[in-house]
Amino acid sequence: MIQRFYPPRRILMGPGPSDISPYVLQALSRPTIGHLDPLxxxxxxxxxxxxxxxFQTENEFTIPVSAPGSAGMEACFVNLLEPGDxxxxxxxxxxxxxxxxNAIRCGAQVVLVDDEWGxxxxxxxxxxxFEQNPDVKVLAFVHAETSTGALSDAQALAKVAKQFNALTIVDAVTSLGGVPLKVDEWGLDAVYSGSQKCLSCVPGLSPITFSPKxxxxxxxRTTPVQSWFLDQSLVLGYWNGGAKxxxxxxxxxxxxxxxxxSLLALHEEGLENAWQRHADMHQQLKVGLEALGFRFVVDEACRLPQLNSVYLPEGVDDxxxxxxxxxxxxxxxxxxLGALAGKVWRIGLMGYSAKQxxxxxCLKALQQTLTQ
Amino acid sequence: MIQRFYPPRRILMGPGPSDISPYVLQALSRPTIGHLDPLxxxxxxxxxxxxxxxFQTENEFTIPVSAPGSAGMEACFVNLLEPGDxxxxxxxxxxxxxxxxNAIRCGAQVVLVDDEWGxxxxxxxxxxxFEQNPDVKVLAFVHAETSTGALSDAQALAKVAKQFNALTIVDAVTSLGGVPLKVDEWGLDAVYSGSQKCLSCVPGLSPITFSPKxxxxxxxRTTPVQSWFLDQSLVLGYWNGGAKxxxxxxxxxxxxxxxxxSLLALHEEGLENAWQRHADMHQQLKVGLEALGFRFVVDEACRLPQLNSVYLPEGVDDxxxxxxxxxxxxxxxxxxLGALAGKVWRIGLMGYSAKQxxxxxCLKALQQTLTQ
Incomplete structure (x- = not known):
């Protein structure tokens, strides 16, 4: 016999979903109204x-996709790429x-640039x-790699793409709201994120923004977008249609x-303050983790404060x-995740989770558990 | 300055979302836990x-897609069809x-069977x-047309498909929970629905079920599914992976x-009771609407009780x-919707909305408003 489900109150310090404030949960449960209701x-x-x-953008096309971040990623690829690109x-x-x-499933030709994990x-x-492939149409990269905790230089990468007249697709799932991300200033073209990381909203939505280019x-496009659900030319009529x-x-x-x-809370705190809070909490966590014998996967210079990937001390059973x-x-x-499974932990300090x-x-629980 | 958003309490008698019970809204706002948490x-x-x-099925592959019904539809087409099918x-x-x-975007060859709306x-x-095209691999039809309120005979249609060894894709967005739908007994192969109709859950999920065939x-398949997000062979590892x-x-x-x-509530009421409740409420609404001068779009024999499409009486401004x-x-x-925009209303009696x-x-408000 199946019973009602009462989840415990967890403290979420993984790679997402992050902790959600009671105000956001309260907003979630307000009465449902029609999706075409004027209000x-x-x-x-x-x-x-x-x-x-x-997103720090004036892009008119800035909306949440009605599905998780993986669908946001796919929305960028299927709309910007055509077969053979x-x-x-x-x-x-x-x-x-x-x-x-994703690129392969769009029928694109992929040029891989590999770097070590971390x-x-x-x-x-x-x-x-780019010099070897000047006909490249799109550069795709991850701003904040959720599997390793590494931050890449989105601004510098976008600059290279511009030299070669290519567009950029940028994964900002874990960066949005946690570290500086300046879509317009950096000239990024198609950027997707997730609701359940540094925005501390429930999982299931993927904010995206597309530049005029x-x-x-x-x-x-000369071919239709292969996905009907993610065809943004159709979605535009819904989100940008105004009264019609x-x-x-x-x-x-x-x-x-x-x-x-959750976006209102971010606005009230101020983006710069949110970025600083993530940095401050990371510093505190870092000192404590290193004292417990954890070693960081990523160099300090390109380490995400909101996602702390650390190697387990010897003898610790994951x-x-x-x-x-x-x-x-x-x-x-x-x-x-992937090649790092069993070897590292990912300790998240995302959004509402990033607090003293x-x-x-976390530090006390780790200390008590590891010294048992 | 953007304020917090407090929606009014509406009574939702459109084509969905339907009214949501306070218990479902309460469940919605319970504390978020991790998506890999054992609980x-x-x-x-x-x-x-x-x-x-x-769904009245033993299909092992029966899950909610993490996106609206349109994505559930697409999941059925992109997984079952290959280019040229x-x-x-x-x-x-x-x-x-x-x-x-959807079929065209999969590269399929489409044979259309048109019937009048309604x-x-x-x-x-x-x-x-089928006789003219015995090489057809899939028959796709809508069980309950949300745009008109017409119910098709899914059992008879599936029987024809079986004769020709074809699979069926069935849109049960509006039928699930509102009228009889018997996936196994009728031999349906890929069926998708929506959370926000007769299940009276929040919009954003699409229950689907796939038969062993x-x-x-x-x-x-000899070609990869064109959508990564909707590739059900990947999703299987998540929903059916058990502890791993x-x-x-x-x-x-x-x-x-x-x-x-919401599914627990349906189970407690019992499917047959839920179907009967929809039928009973439709009878009451029908008598009242006809007395007010509304005429039904769909013949009684194939009319959906949960979606009442009616022509507006003369002189009524939509x-x-x-x-x-x-x-x-x-x-x-x-x-x-579509060809019927401005000419008809769709009055929903779906799930929790279907009550005395x-x-x-609805009848009193209509009477007062139309006789003003």
Missing amino acids: FIGMMDEVKTLLKYA KVIVCRNGVFGERMRE QPVSVDKVQVA AIERIQA RSYHHTAPVNSLYALHE GAVRASLLDNYNLEVGGG ENVAL | FIGMMDEVKTLLKYA KVIVCRNGVFGERMRE QPVSVDKVQVA AIERIQA RSYHHTAPVNSLYALHE GAVRASLLDNYNLEVGGG ENVAL
């Missing part, structure tokens, strides 16, 4: 405005590899790849209430210790 | 069990046309189409709490009256 349409316009602030994909972790898979994308290698590229909004799909109304609330933290402290930290009480709890 | 994985297994009951698409409303668009799909025409077809669950995408944790709760109902009674009824107090309010 809902007004709220959608506010979500767009707040997302533009978070050449694309440089930078691969320094799980999500670079996923970009490659390293940022090499700007020099990308420069060389990206929109031009979409409008100049056309029906595309039923928007996830309640999740959008939550996104509105699964057993994480299970113990969950069972005894309701504390979730993340395991390694969480750092303190 | 969450246990809940996902329960969601599968409850969905199997709702021949598919019969039945078109008797907006969603049949959307099926055609009519069910003609079983005879489908039989003829559909899974065989997917496993025998592999990461695919971050599940929409809170929306799945709500789905669990937009003005619907706006007045919304402003003065917080009552939402739906407008026409809603029927009474």
Whole structure:
């Protein structure tokens, strides 16, 4: 007999979802209204405005895709690429590899630029790849690799792409709201993120923004976008239609209430303050983790403060210790992904999770568990 | 300056989203836990069990896609079709046309079977189409056309497909939970639905079920599924992986709490009772609407009780009256879609919306508004 499900209150310090504030959960459960209700349409316009602030962009096309970050990634690839197009994909972790898979399924020709896991994308290698393939149409890279905790120099990479008149697709799933991300100043073209990382909203939405050049590229396509659901020329009529909004799909109304609330909180705190808070909490966590014998995967110069990838001290049993933290402290930290599975932990300090009480709890719980 | 968003409490009697019970909204706002948390994985297994009951199937592959019904539709087409495959698409409303668009984007050859809007799909025409095209691999049709309110005979259509050894793709977005739908008994192969209709859950999820034959077809593919996000062979590892669950995408944790709760309510009421309740409420609404001068679009024999498409009485201004109902009674009824826009209303009695107090309010509000 199946019972009602009452989840425990966990402290979420993994790679996402991050902790969600009670105010966002409260917004989530407000009464559902119709997705074409004039009041809902007004709220959608506010979500767009707040997302533009978070992305630091004036791009008119800035919306949340009604599906998780993987769908946001796919939306960028299927709209910007046509069969036969050449694309440089930078691969320094799980999500670079996923970009490659997306590009191939679009029928694109992929030029790979590989860097070691834990390293940022090499700007020099990308420069060389463009020189050898000047007909490349798109450069795709991950700003903040969630599988390793490495931050790449999106501004420098976008500059190289511009030299060769290529567009950029940028994975900002883990960076948005946690470290500086300046879409317009850096000249990024198609950027996607997730709701459940540094925005501390419920999982299931993928904010994206397309530059005017990206929109031009979409409008100049000679083949239809292979996905109907993710065809942004159709979605435009819904999100940008104003009073004459056309029906595309039923928007996830309640999740959008939550996104509105979490973006409002970010706006009230101020982006710069949020970035600083993530940096400060990282410093505190770092000192404590190193004292416990953890060693960071990523060099300090390109380390994400919101995603701390650390090698386990010798003799620590990955699964057993994480299970113990969950069972005894309701504390979730993340395991390694792909090649790093079993070798590292990923300790998140994302959004609402990035606060002093969480750092303190995490360090004390680790100390008690590891010295048992 | 953007303020917090407090939606009014509407009574939702359009084509979806339907009214959501306070218990489901409460479940939605329970604390978020990790998508790989053992407790969450246990809940996902329960969601599968409850969905199997709702679909009346033993199909092992029965899960909610982490995106709206349009993505569920696309999941069926991109997984079952390969470029060049021949598919019969039945078109008797907006969603049949959307099926055609999906099939074309998969590179399939489409054989169209057209019926008038408001009519069910003609079983005879489908039989003829198969006779003329015995190499058809898939028959795609809409069980309950949300744009017109017509119910087609899914059992008879599936029988024809079986004669010709073809699989079926069935749109059950509006039928699931509202009228009989018996996936196994009728031999349906790939069926998708939506969370926001007769299940009365929040919008944003798309329950799907694939028969063993559909899974065989997917496993025998010679080309990759064009969508990474919707490639069900990858998703299988997440939903059916048990303790060794592999990461695919971050599940929409809170929306799945709500789905669990709404499916539990359906299970407690009993499917047959839910079907009867929809039929009973339709009878009450029908008598009242006809007394007010409304005429039904669809013949009684194939009319959906949960979606009442009615022609407006002469002289009634579509937009003005619907706006007045919304402003003065917080009552939402739906407008026409596609060819029926401006000519009909779609009055929904879906899931939690299908109750006596809603029927009474709707009839009285209409009477007062139309006789002003």
